Amino acid sequence: MEEEQLHEDLKVFKGKLQPQGLKSFITVYLLLAFSFLLIFTLFAVSLSRVSALSSKLQELPSEQNHSVSGRDFLLFPCGPGSREWEYFGGKCYYFSLTRMSWHKAKAQCEEMRSQLAVIDSYAKQNFAMFRTRNERFWIGLTDQHSEGDWEWVDGTDYKTTFTFWKEGEPNNSGSNEDCAHLWVSGKWNDVYCTYECYYICEKPVPK
Known part of the structure; x- marks a missing residue:
């Protein structure tokens, strides 16, 4: 009796399952698809938006470079590769660590794209x-072309500037002191140009 009832229930279940089960399967498949x-x-x-954004960023290199250069200027106003240069008043200065004559110092500054x-x-x-306390440093002042006419x-x-x-200089x-340097006190002194002392180079801030 129980077996017959089980067969009957199974037939009913199959009858209900076949059409509804198929519909449910198709529905699930469609939802997944x-x-x-x-x-x-x-x-x-x-992906399309990322590509478009990347293209726009590549089209604006100047703004990006401007941001980077602005940051670099705050860290290294005289340039990342010129850390030995010091910034002051809109220009960059190099205080040498070696001594040489005025003309050699002038040439050395020019090699570094600067001037005394x-x-x-x-x-x-x-x-x-x-910066030069207790030492002597060349500056870019001379009267070698005409005695007394400093340039x-x-x-x-020279005649209209600071x-x-x-005192007394x-x-x-000795009739041959044609180049100027900063004396140990920081004041200016004329001395013969072959005298060897430190020197100061000056250049504009890199753009």
């Missing part, structure tokens, strides 16, 4: 004095 299609579409859209320092203000004088290496007008000579002692 739709889900995969939706995921693929979203992936394609995202032109001290044309009290602010710049104070900066140089602080700055960059053509700055000067800071030591320039005196052309």
